Amino acid sequence: MNKISTQLPSIIAIDGPAASGKSTIGLRLANALGYLFFDTGVMYRAITWLALERGIDVRAEAAVSALAEEAQIDVAPASQPDGRACDVLVDGRDITWETRSRKVDANVSIVAAYHGVRKALSQQQRRIGQRGKIVMVGRDIGTVVLPDADLKIYLDATAEERARRRYDEIIARNGKADYDKILESVMERDRIDSTRDVAPLRAAEDAIVLDSDKLTADEVFEQVLVLVK
Numbered sequence: 001m002n003k004i005s006t007q008l009p010s011i012i013a014i015d016g017p018a019a020s021g022k023s024t025i026g027l028r029l030a031n032a033l034g035y036l037f038f039d040t041g042v043m044y045r046a047i048t049w050l051a052l053e054r055g056i057d058v059r060a061e062a063a064v065s066a067l068a069e070e071a072q073i074d075v076a077p078a079s080q081p082d083g084r085a086c087d088v089l090v091d092g093r094d095i096t097w098e099t100r101s102r103k104v105d106a107n108v109s110i111v112a113a114y115h116g117v118r119k120a121l122s123q124q125q126r127r128i129g130q131r132g133k134i135v136m137v138g139r140d141i142g143t144v145v146l147p148d149a150d151l152k153i154y155l156d157a158t159a160e161e162r163a164r165r166r167y168d169e170i171i172a173r174n175g176k177a178d179y180d181k182i183l184e185s186v187m188e189r190d191r192i193d194s195t196r197d198v199a200p201l202r203a204a205e206d207a208i209v210l211d212s213d214k215l216t217a218d219e220v221f222e223q224v225l226v227l228v229k
């Protein structure tokens with residue numbers, strides 16, 4: 001290993017509210033460093049999609065938690081150049097875009113608040129994260145999943161700005177989106193994520209908070225690179 005690489009943080013945690021740009025920045029950072037990029041949100045989305053697909057009531061905590069324990073979720077490098085950061089597979093089926101549906105958006109925070117779901121998924125995340133050379137993105141990575149991370153970043157922005165970014169993203173992908181509905185959904189998810197009992201969304205005490213409201217993705221990335229190097 002050369003001298004420079006040993007000085008880089010090996011475990012990097014990026015947390016923040018919905019659509020704060022964590023995945024975009026996290027993926028770019030991982031690519032720049034040659035690290036693994038792991039977006040933990042896709043796991044909560046996959047369980048939510050699976051519950052809906054099987055007709056399980058997302059309010060049935062025990063049934064949804066059992067699903068999280070038994071489901072085979074795999075996250076693999078993107079197999080198609082269609083804007084995805086990675087492939088999301090459940091029991092071998094590619095559900096990458098299904099996990100981004102409005103229905104999943106509307107239900108994922110309910111599922112992610114369950115203790116049993118969080119226990120099952122955080123264990124898997126911790127096992128992968130502790131191997132190092134990783135950029136892990138989520139809501140509780142710096143606080144709960146990897147509290148000993150070498151670098152913790154908390155990416156923030158106003159709900160309006162985050163909804164605008166999500167709106168642009170959806171328009172670019174399939175041309176149809178309703179800004180007011182997106183804003184409502186983003187705010188509702190933030191409310192549930194930050195008030196839940198288990199691992200609520202918050203910045204770790206030793207996290208560096210970056211307010212990205214007035215910054216472009218390139219500017220945020222530059223600031224993150226300074227923190228890393």
Ligand code: CDP
Binds near residue numbers: 017019108109113137
């Ligand atoms: O991409 P976006 O920021 O909209 O959401 P996401 O990162 O895919 O996360 C979807 C949902 O999963 C969040 O609203 C949380 O309810 C939950 N989540 C969580 O509880 N803990 C994590 N480490 C990651 C996501």
